[in-house]
Amino acid sequence: MDSLADNRLVAGLPAIDRRRFIGDCEFVDLRFGQDLGRALSPMRHVYFPLTAIISQFSGTRPKAMLEVGLIGYEGMCGATAMLGPRLQPFGLLVQGEGSSLRMGTDGFLLKLLSMPALDRSLRRYLLSNVLQLGQATVCTRYHAVEPRLARWLLMMSDRARAPALRLTHKFLSDMLGVRREGVTEAAAALQERGLIHYSRGRIELLDRAGLERAACDCYAADIATYRRVMRVGRQDAI
Numbered sequence: 001m002d003s004l005a006d007n008r009l010v011a012g013l014p015a016i017d018r019r020r021f022i023g024d025c026e027f028v029d030l031r032f033g034q035d036l037g038r039a040l041s042p043m044r045h046v047y048f049p050l051t052a053i054i055s056q057f058s059g060t061r062p063k064a065m066l067e068v069g070l071i072g073y074e075g076m077c078g079a080t081a082m083l084g085p086r087l088q089p090f091g092l093l094v095q096g097e098g099s100s101l102r103m104g105t106d107g108f109l110l111k112l113l114s115m116p117a118l119d120r121s122l123r124r125y126l127l128s129n130v131l132q133l134g135q136a137t138v139c140t141r142y143h144a145v146e147p148r149l150a151r152w153l154l155m156m157s158d159r160a161r162a163p164a165l166r167l168t169h170k171f172l173s174d175m176l177g178v179r180r181e182g183v184t185e186a187a188a189a190l191q192e193r194g195l196i197h198y199s200r201g202r203i204e205l206l207d208r209a210g211l212e213r214a215a216c217d218c219y220a221a222d223i224a225t226y227r228r229v230m231r232v233g234r235q236d237a238i
């Protein structure tokens with residue numbers, strides 16, 4: 001089981017590696033809306049969220065950006081540094097405030113050389129990320145706003161490990177890459193079905209099983225991909 005203080009990738013390391021790794025990380029508190037770097041900017045740090053949630057954005061222009069990943073305690077930001085170039089492949093924005101482990105990119109790459117278990121686990125993680133990016137493309141092209149919103153709320157709730165989220169329609173519209181009116185309609189429809197309740201920037205998930213049925217297949221597909229590639233058990237939510 002995860003404790004609120006564990007990042008799953010770090011928690012899965014052999015005990016001696018885990019202690020060494022955490023000892024060389026900084027603990028940082030990330031604020032809601034904090035910008036952690038633009039796409040294609042130099043990658044100075046890698047992040048292993050504990051309670052924080054970080055959005056990965058593709059695109060560099062404000063009106064042509066789309067969220068392509070949501071990273072919480074199950075993952076990390078910066079795994080592509082393993083491939084060589086130290087460039088942020090995506091923009092990073094803090095979506096859920098909370099704590100994270102952080103390490104300088106150079107130090108992280110050195111760690112990989114001395115910790116083969118970490119190296120193996122992060123190679124798997126990178127593959128699961130690539131597969132999920134493919135799924136995100138399918139989702140954006142083929143799925144309607146309402147099931148995409150249901151999927152996104154479930155993903156946020158899984159990573160927040162909480163049934164209530166602080167969100168605005170403007171923010172959701174940026175995340176899903178759709179007009180704000182489209183988000184308002186989809187949220188109203190989910191509320192009408194008794195699946196969520198929203199007011200003043202707070203959304204509560206009232207019926208998780210119902211929301212899973214309302215979500216597009218991408219929600220279950222992402223979880224299956226993560227479990228298969230990372231070899232985690234069925235008892236884990238993500």
Ligand SMILES: [Zn+2]
Pocket residue numbers: 138139140143148151216217218219
């Ligand atoms: Zn979808």
